[in-house]
Amino acid sequence: xxxxxxxxxxxxxxxxxxxxxxxxxxxxxxxxxxxxxxxxxxxxxxxxxxxxxxxxxxxxxxxxxxxxxxxxxxxxxxxxxxxxxxxxxxxxxxxxxxxxxxxxxxxxxxxxxxxxxxxxxxxxxxxxxxxxxxxxxxxxxxxxxxxxxxxxxxxxxxxxxxxxxxxxxxxxxxxxxxxxxxxxxxxxxxxxxxxxxxxxxxxxxxxxxxxxxxxxxxxxxxxxxxxxxxxxxxxxxxxxxxxx
Numbered sequence: 001x002x003x004x005x006x007x008x009x010x011x012x013x014x015x016x017x018x019x020x021x022x023x024x025x026x027x028x029x030x031x032x033x034x035x036x037x038x039x040x041x042x043x044x045x046x047x048x049x050x051x052x053x054x055x056x057x058x059x060x061x062x063x064x065x066x067x068x069x070x071x072x073x074x075x076x077x078x079x080x081x082x083x084x085x086x087x088x089x090x091x092x093x094x095x096x097x098x099x100x101x102x103x104x105x106x107x108x109x110x111x112x113x114x115x116x117x118x119x120x121x122x123x124x125x126x127x128x129x130x131x132x133x134x135x136x137x138x139x140x141x142x143x144x145x146x147x148x149x150x151x152x153x154x155x156x157x158x159x160x161x162x163x164x165x166x167x168x169x170x171x172x173x174x175x176x177x178x179x180x181x182x183x184x185x186x187x188x189x190x191x192x193x194x195x196x197x198x199x200x201x202x203x204x205x206x207x208x209x210x211x212x213x214x215x216x217x218x219x220x221x222x223x224x225x226x227x228x229x230x231x232x233x234x235x236x237x238x239x240x241x242x243x244x
Contacts, residue, residue: 008128012109015124019112027111038069057170064175071180076103083151094144101137102151105130110159117160118167126153127227135231142232146224 019027083099086092105126113124130152131145138144162183169179201207201216208218230239 005128005132009132011124012129015109015112015116019115023115026115030111034069037066057173060173061170061176065177067176067180075184087147092143092147094138094141094147098134098138098144098148099151101133102130102148103155105133105152106156106159110156113156114160114163123160126156129153131227131231132236135236138232139235139237140233142228145232146228 080099080103084096087094087096087099109126109129113126117123127149130149134145134148134152137148165183166176166179169176204213204216206212207216208221210217212218
C-alpha cells in the first residue's frame with residue numbers, strides 16, 4: 001500500500017514538474033490572455049494580442065461572440081454558494097471550509113492535469129491527493145472527507161470534461177455560447193435526474209449489499225466507502241504516522 005500511494009504521489013509531483021519545465025510558456029500566455037480579455041471586456045477595445053493563437057480554427061471562431069469569463073465566474077460563485085448552503089444547513093458534521101479548500105485544490109491542478117490529458121491522452125485524477133489532504137484536515141470524519149473530495153476531485157474532473165466539450169466544439173465551429181448553454185442546461189437536468197434515480201434505488205431491498213436484487217451491489221460506491229473509512233475514519237496520520 002505504501003508503494004502504491006507513493007507512486008501515485010510521485011505522479012502528482014511529476015505532473016507539476018513536467019508542466020512547469022515544458023509548458024510554462026503556454027501557461028504564462030494563457031494567463032496573460034485571460035487578463036487582456038478581461039481588460040478588453042471592460043474597455044471594449046482590442047483585437048487579437050501578440051502571443052494568441054491565430055490558426056485557422058481560431059480565425060474562424062472569431063466570427064462568433066465569445067463566452068465572457070464573468071459567466072464562468074458567476075457559475076462558480078453560484079455553485080460555491082449552493083455548496084456552503086448545503087454543508088451548513090444539513091447535518092454534515094463538518095466545517096464549511098471544505099468548500100473553498102476543495103475548490104482551491106481543483107484550481108491549482110486543473111491546468112497541469114488538463115495539459116497532461118491534452119498531450120498524452122492519459123487522465124490523472126485527484127482522488128488520492130484529495131483523500132490524503134482531506135484526511136489530514138478532517139481527521140476521523142469520513143463524511144467531511146467525502147465532501148472535501150467532492151469539491152476538490154469531482155470539481156476538477158468536471159472542469160476537464162467541460163474543457164473537452166469546448167475543445168470539440170471549437171474544432172466543429174459550434175458557437176461558444178451555444179456550447180455553454182448546452183453544458184449548463186444538461187448539467188442542471190442531470191442533477192435532478194441523478195437525485196431522482198438515487199432516490200429510487202434506495203427503495204430497493206438490500207441495495208448495495210451482496211444480496212441486492214438485480215445485482216445492485218454498488219461496486220463503485222463500495223470503493224468510495226472503503227476509501228472514506230481508510231482516509232477519513234482512520235486517517236493518514238494513523239495509517240502512515242504515529243499511532244496515537
